[in-house]
Amino acid sequence: SLADGIAAIYTGVESILEAVGNEIDEYSPRGGGAHTELVDGMAVAVEGLRPAVLSEATRALMHELRKFRHVVRHKYALQLKRRDVGRNFVLAKRLLPAFERDWRRFVRAMLEENPG
Secondary structure, three states: OOOHHHHHHHHHHHHHHHHHHOOOOOOOOOOOHHHHHHHHHHHHEOOOOOOOOOHHHHHHHHHHHHHHHHHOOOHHHHHHOHHHHOOOOOOOHHHHHHHHHHHHHHHHHHHHOOOO
16 A cells, blocks of 8 residues: 555665664664664764764654554554545655755765775
8 A cells, every 4th residue: 555655665764774873883772762763863973983864854754754654554554544645655755855865965974984
């Protein structure tokens, strides 16, 4: 369904953030607030390790889509309204180019700090 596709977009971006956390700064939040903490943590630079991965605007989009994914994942499908699916579809379409811009900025900054 469209709702599952929207949730998958969020999950894909979150997986990239998890990989950055695991590989670069050994940051892997656990527990009930782990998804929120991961997104928030990736919007902050870690001195001497990496710049922020996400801009503030992308962080906000991620949080909105995370809430929607929660509804989709936990089978609250009866609570899904066409309006909510449509709204989150628009957010997902905004997230993809925003994340791509953030990712390119992040990679450029990492390469400048660690050339060759």
